Amino acid sequence: GRYTRQSLDLMSADPAFGADFRARVEANVVSEENNVKQVVTKVQLGEADAGIVYASDVTAAVQGDVATIGIPDSMNVIAEYPIARVAGGNAALGQAFIDAVLSAAGQQTLQAHGFH
Incomplete structure (x- = not known):
């Protein structure tokens, strides 16, 4: 691609x-x-x-x-994966997901699956 x-x-x-x-x-x-x-x-x-x-x-x-x-x-070209909350929906749950992904544990999980 x-x-x-x-x-x-x-x-x-x-x-x-x-x-x-x-x-x-x-x-x-x-x-x-x-x-x-x-x-x-x-x-x-x-x-x-x-x-x-x-x-x-x-x-x-x-x-x-x-x-x-x-x-x-x-x-190497580094792929970027943006993360954002959508308007509407469950804003608190969306923010909780973003916080989890950006946390140390979330970053560790991503790295364990090959994302750097």
Whole structure:
């Protein structure tokens, strides 16, 4: 998706990869899935040689079936997940959820599931 293309652009700007790196990668793409879980499943089942996914999507259930290679921080695009209360509804419960997510325990839980 979008983050993958941004990372490939960053890699293409690095002489170690070469200016045509994104084009070389994209020339080998045989399918694009609707969501990242489908990418992981295709790799896990051997229906794809490789895929670019979030670290949080390589769950314990698939770790033994796939090999992972990290993207260097300087070439990685960090996904951002905003959190906000909607107008109307149960404002107190919404705020309690936000407070829980932003608390030390909430952040620890997110990190345990691959979010950094």
